[in-house]
Amino acid sequence: MTVLVIETASGDTGRESKCTKDAQMPNLTEKYSNMINNVDLAETLHSSFGMHEWFSKNKSNTHDRHPLLPKRFKVFGPGGCRYSNKGVQILERSTCPWRIMLTVDKDRFPKKMFTAECVCSNCKGRSRSKFNCEKILFPMKVLRQKYRTKTNEKVCEKVNGVVTYKFEEFDEPIATGCTCTRTERVIKSKSRHSIKSP
Numbered sequence: 001m002t003v004l005v006i007e008t009a010s011g012d013t014g015r016e017s018k019c020t021k022d023a024q025m026p027n028l029t030e031k032y033s034n035m036i037n038n039v040d041l042a043e044t045l046h047s048s049f050g051m052h053e054w055f056s057k058n059k060s061n062t063h064d065r066h067p068l069l070p071k072r073f074k075v076f077g078p079g080g081c082r083y084s085n086k087g088v089q090i091l092e093r094s095t096c097p098w099r100i101m102l103t104v105d106k107d108r109f110p111k112k113m114f115t116a117e118c119v120c121s122n123c124k125g126r127s128r129s130k131f132n133c134e135k136i137l138f139p140m141k142v143l144r145q146k147y148r149t150k151t152n153e154k155v156c157e158k159v160n161g162v163v164t165y166k167f168e169e170f171d172e173p174i175a176t177g178c179t180c181t182r183t184e185r186v187i188k189s190k191s192r193h194s195i196k197s198p
Contacts, residue, residue: 014157014158014159014164014166015157015158016155016156016157016166017156017157017158017163018153018156019153019154019155019156019163019165020156020163022163023154023156023163023164023165024162024163024164024165025164025165026164026165026167028109028143028167031109031143031167032109032110032142032143035141035143035169036141048113048114048115048140048174071103071104071105072101072102072103072104072115073101073102074099074100074101074102074117075100075101075102075114076099076100077089077091077092077097077098077099077100077119078091078092078097078099078119079099079119080119081097081119081120081121091116091177094177094178094179095123095124095125095126095180096118096120096123096124096133096134096178096179096180097118097119097120097124097178098116098117098118098119098135098175098177098178099116099117099119100114100115100116100117101114101115101116101117102114103115107144107145108142108143108144108145108172109142109143109144109167110142113140113142113174114174115174115175116135116136116175116176116177116178117135117175118133118134118135118178120133121133123180126180129183130182130183131180131181131182131183132180132181132183133178133179133180133181134178134179134181135175135177135178136175136176136177136178136179137173137174137175137176138173138174138176139171139172139173139174140171140172140173140174141169141170141171141172142169142170142171142172143167143168143169143170144167144168144170145165145166145167146165146166146167146168154166
């Protein structure tokens with residue numbers, strides 16, 4: 001998943017330092033809550049635009065039981081691009097159906113977030129050469145562990161004499177669903193034909 005930097009979270013007054021063996025984790029819940037205007041983080045799973053509702057309908061608790069989680073796995077929705085009119089949920093009935101994935105990232109806070117994944121590359125009932133399925137992306141603020149570029153070592157900061165791992169604010173695009181769009185080739189072709197000579 002692509003991650004775009006917006007800015008370093010405000011309020012980080014600590015001086016960067018080398019991480020020691022006794023380096024501590026900062027209070028990420030408080031830091032994140034302040035970053036997004038004191039949101040209530042009582043939920044154990046990040047809402048990710050309400051997609052946790054899909055997860056609550058799935059009876060599996062694999063994400064809690066499995067000691068070695070993959071970075072992402074399906075929790076709800078169609079397993080493949082199968083054309084069916086029997087779907088009940090909107091993610092099944094869409095011309096571009098999608099499934100809900102749970103992503104797990106130990107260097108991100110929230111650690112567990114949901115994202116949508118298109119199950120078809122082409123739209124149902126549309127020309128394969130003119131239309132395709134694309135994710136609908138929306139930026140979500142997260143905190144990410146900072147690493148040194150050259151050595152890939154974790155970066156710490158010292159605040160009031162306490163060494164803690166440094167987390168920065170990022171803007172991570174989260175897919176909330178999939179939609180049917182015209183291909184870039186068709187759009188460029190229409191734009192070229194619409195240009196009128198003087």
